[in-house]
Amino acid sequence: MRTFDYARADTPGNAIKAAANGQAMYLAGGTTLLDLVKLDVMQPDQVVDINRLPLKQIETLPDGRLRVGALVSNTDLARHAWVREHYPVLSQALLAGASTQLRNKATTGGNIMQRVRCNYFRDGISPCNKRQPGSGCAAIDGLNRSVHAVLGTSEHCIASHPSDMCVAVAAIGAKVTVQGGTGSRDIDFADFHLLPGDTPWQEHALQPHELITHLTLDAPLPGSRSAYLKLRDRTSYQFALASSAVILVLDGARIAQARIALGGVGTKPWRARQAEQSLVGQTASAQAFEKAAELALQGAHAYAHNAFKIPLGQQAVIRNLRDLTA
Numbered sequence: 001m002r003t004f005d006y007a008r009a010d011t012p013g014n015a016i017k018a019a020a021n022g023q024a025m026y027l028a029g030g031t032t033l034l035d036l037v038k039l040d041v042m043q044p045d046q047v048v049d050i051n052r053l054p055l056k057q058i059e060t061l062p063d064g065r066l067r068v069g070a071l072v073s074n075t076d077l078a079r080h081a082w083v084r085e086h087y088p089v090l091s092q093a094l095l096a097g098a099s100t101q102l103r104n105k106a107t108t109g110g111n112i113m114q115r116v117r118c119n120y121f122r123d124g125i126s127p128c129n130k131r132q133p134g135s136g137c138a139a140i141d142g143l144n145r146s147v148h149a150v151l152g153t154s155e156h157c158i159a160s161h162p163s164d165m166c167v168a169v170a171a172i173g174a175k176v177t178v179q180g181g182t183g184s185r186d187i188d189f190a191d192f193h194l195l196p197g198d199t200p201w202q203e204h205a206l207q208p209h210e211l212i213t214h215l216t217l218d219a220p221l222p223g224s225r226s227a228y229l230k231l232r233d234r235t236s237y238q239f240a241l242a243s244s245a246v247i248l249v250l251d252g253a254r255i256a257q258a259r260i261a262l263g264g265v266g267t268k269p270w271r272a273r274q275a276e277q278s279l280v281g282q283t284a285s286a287q288a289f290e291k292a293a294e295l296a297l298q299g300a301h302a303y304a305h306n307a308f309k310i311p312l313g314q315q316a317v318i319r320n321l322r323d324l325t326a
Helices: 012-018 033-038 074-079 081-086 088-095 100-105 108-112 165-172 273-279 286-296 309-325
Strands: 005-008 024-027 046-049 058-060 066-069 174-180 183-188 211-217 224-231 242-251 254-263
Touching (some): 012 046, 024 033, 058 081, 066 081, 074 088, 074 108, 081 088, 108 211, 165 224, 165 242, 165 254, 273 286, 286 309
Parallel strands (some): 005 046
Antiparallel strands (some): 174 183, 224 242
């Protein structure tokens, strides 16, 4: 059992000051951190409890955007009336994740920071560049079926990003507000999660000890319809093998605007911009959907056990488009 210091903060500034020394980590819902501490994968010198910070509000801004505090629970966000009416893709994605008990504890900020579910990362002994930089990636030649990606991979890491919520947010568009020792700043959600490249241990754009305080969603597209489709081995408590978040604006039978993001197949929440562009101005049809799905998985690289994710990811796009335009 490793020992660590515990501190409780009542303001973001105090939290940042408390975390300034040593290998400190913030504790909110703890649904990822506590698991990984128990597995000895994460080894904090200090845990800073941020549950008393005033970051549990959901606010509608005058320009139509939605500002979500980092400590808003997945359950509260999914059930919020404005989210259910204007961002159904987000509500559906949140409710597709984990169990009721975990959704009651998990937070918006924690979901954004959720770490990969690769067995080799979590077992504490296998070569893993995320856990031990330079040690290698056991998944590339190992069992790489369900929680490994086909998009955005590198020779140093192929673990897929696990979050359902983040796939929906990638389609919606958002800003992540963070606070550090020199003040606050906004990070575009599309730039927040980093591709593994040569540095897979660098998973996000946060600077040391910066704290996520808010997530601000882009204003909903007027007249849009949206949905989240998650394909997995079993319906309950499973991570996506492939998923899609789709937002459409129709002008009669033609598609006026489209946003598509993929989950389960990418090393980060994967925005399929070429697929979106191919749909604009097209009549909703099986041919248009198949073309978009092909573009969404363009450049995918399969490994020994997960080649099926390429056609499965395409089907996640096609079925979602079909159902939204039925």
